[in-house]
Amino acid sequence: MTDALYRDYILDHYKNPRNFGELQPHDLEFHDHNPLCGDELGVHIVVEDGKVAGLRFHGHGCAISQATASITSEELVGMPVEEVSRLGADWVIEQLGIEISPTRRKCALLSLKVMRGATTGDPSWPE
Amino acid sequence: MASVAGGTPKARARRAPAVQPFADVRADFPVLQREINGHSLVYLDSAASAQKPRQVIETMERFYSYSYGTVHRGVYELGREATEQFEGARERIASFVGWDPACSIFTRNATEAINLVAYAWGRDNIGAGDEVLITEMEHHSNIVPWQLLCEETGARLRYLSVIDSGELSLDELDEVLAEGRVKLVAVAHVSNVLGTINPVGEIVKRARAAGAVTLVDGAQAVPQMPVDLGAIDADFYAWTGHKALGPATGLLHGRRELLQEMRPFLGGGHMISRVERDHSTWNELPWKFEAGTNAIAEAIGLGAAIDYLARIGMDRVREHERELAAYALERLPEVEGLTLYGPDGADGRGGVVPFTIEGMHPHDIAELCDREAVCVRAGHHCAQPLMRCLGVGATARASFHVYNVREDVDRLVHALGAAREVFEL
Numbered sequence A: 001m002t003d004a005l006y007r008d009y010i011l012d013h014y015k016n017p018r019n020f021g022e023l024q025p026h027d028l029e030f031h032d033h034n035p036l037c038g039d040e041l042g043v044h045i046v047v048e049d050g051k052v053a054g055l056r057f058h059g060h061g062c063a064i065s066q067a068t069a070s071i072t073s074e075e076l077v078g079m080p081v082e083e084v085s086r087l088g089a090d091w092v093i094e095q096l097g098i099e100i101s102p103t104r105r106k107c108a109l110l111s112l113k114v115m116r117g118a119t120t121g122d123p124s125w126p127e
Numbered sequence B: 001m002a003s004v005a006g007g008t009p010k011a012r013a014r015r016a017p018a019v020q021p022f023a024d025v026r027a028d029f030p031v032l033q034r035e036i037n038g039h040s041l042v043y044l045d046s047a048a049s050a051q052k053p054r055q056v057i058e059t060m061e062r063f064y065s066y067s068y069g070t071v072h073r074g075v076y077e078l079g080r081e082a083t084e085q086f087e088g089a090r091e092r093i094a095s096f097v098g099w100d101p102a103c104s105i106f107t108r109n110a111t112e113a114i115n116l117v118a119y120a121w122g123r124d125n126i127g128a129g130d131e132v133l134i135t136e137m138e139h140h141s142n143i144v145p146w147q148l149l150c151e152e153t154g155a156r157l158r159y160l161s162v163i164d165s166g167e168l169s170l171d172e173l174d175e176v177l178a179e180g181r182v183k184l185v186a187v188a189h190v191s192n193v194l195g196t197i198n199p200v201g202e203i204v205k206r207a208r209a210a211g212a213v214t215l216v217d218g219a220q221a222v223p224q225m226p227v228d229l230g231a232i233d234a235d236f237y238a239w240t241g242h243k244a245l246g247p248a249t250g251l252l253h254g255r256r257e258l259l260q261e262m263r264p265f266l267g268g269g270h271m272i273s274r275v276e277r278d279h280s281t282w283n284e285l286p287w288k289f290e291a292g293t294n295a296i297a298e299a300i301g302l303g304a305a306i307d308y309l310a311r312i313g314m315d316r317v318r319e320h321e322r323e324l325a326a327y328a329l330e331r332l333p334e335v336e337g338l339t340l341y342g343p344d345g346a347d348g349r350g351g352v353v354p355f356t357i358e359g360m361h362p363h364d365i366a367e368l369c370d371r372e373a374v375c376v377r378a379g380h381h382c383a384q385p386l387m388r389c390l391g392v393g394a395t396a397r398a399s400f401h402v403y404n405v406r407e408d409v410d411r412l413v414h415a416l417g418a419a420r421e422v423f424e425l
């Protein structure tokens, strides 16, 4: 049975998240939470030559927020920091490849929120 | 109905004789006819907000259609009718919980009722060096107003711990009170997460003996069990109508001496006796605390909700909640990896059952239950300090009201099994 939301790859990333844990030492970090459900996510980033050389997410949350962090982390490694700061909500949803209802949107955007927080200091929710 | 002096309790709620079996009750709730995702609705989130019987909906519709006017001002017939219905609702609501209507203030909700006390009583009676004692199981609305008060006055906010049984320790209460600095004890009657029914009468007694004022947050109690404010005897008691089958309007019941001494909360029309250029004098109780135009239809709607509950009988409502909680506590452990929280058994808990499932976040549990039209809550339930005590970020929660039946619990158990399959657990 395939579920429209909980696709195999979403569950795979949820159960075996890539780039999870801590990164010491790191150059950039940010930590935030989803006020609706209390889910927490932090990120450590190592920067080399203006690019994301390594990153680790940590925290706890639902399948959507954890899988999003995991899936996008693979794209973010190697990306110029300046480019990360310009990423928007659409990019995240595209990476996820599933339709996200308004009630789960913040779950999907939490990882980009902390990435932007770490790279620009802007703590607002991505549009 | 004559008012009673001194905020003294009134006789217990009048009980109308007609008693309906709970199967009939379901027909009163139009929403239960809905189908979602091809399944009939199973609403298990009444602790957040309850569904409304048509008696409440029709009462409000009738009022808006034929009797609407503003209260306490119109000389004309509509104004008179509105005032009569509004104040009549206040009297029946006050009688339902056994308190003086003049000391029963309509607020927007429980949150506003608690803030009213924090501002109008707290600012004048709490100072640096004093302590406000709450508990680890409070809803944010019985935490944040006291944080703000303590920040402003230099008082200290302390928490009574929740012990492993999901209960409060009265020994710890005695120890903290014995230190002699507690000016206010604010505690939930029933926990919105664990369902724990706290011994508020006993807590009030001990707090008062130590010279502390008491506030009980009854948001989860009044909707689902008999509540006799005379017996509890708290100085303030707050609750909210939307969890009691009514619309969103709240109540603050207070001790007359305190309400009389207190300065007003909000200033404006209706709460004054006379306004001079540089000062004013206040209206009598309860209107001194009801600034501006009231939510009139909501108050009248809550009156209808209370009549509805009184007709069933709150003893029967409580028994129904206990039975459903007991059945859920029996069936939910059939789901593999499921952990229950709260007191052992159903006797000491309201109709609230929180749980988590290993390997599946509560958000995902709720999402997958919704596929089968089973509405459960997921998240921190506005009780983040308690979540930290439980060592979880969030839980799922099923809660019940008069319209729920045992099959609803069966449907939940089924939906949870299906959810585990989706997650390949």
Ligand SMILES: Cc1ncc(COP(=O)(O)O)c(C=O)c1O
Binding pocket: B047, B048, B109, B110, B111, B112, B139, B141, B142, B188, B190, B191, B192, B217, B219, B220, B240, B241, B242, B250, B382
């Ligand atoms: C225990 C408790 N206190 C207070 C509240 C706040 O009620 P309201 O949001 O109606 O003010 C709630 C419900 O949300 C509650 O469960």
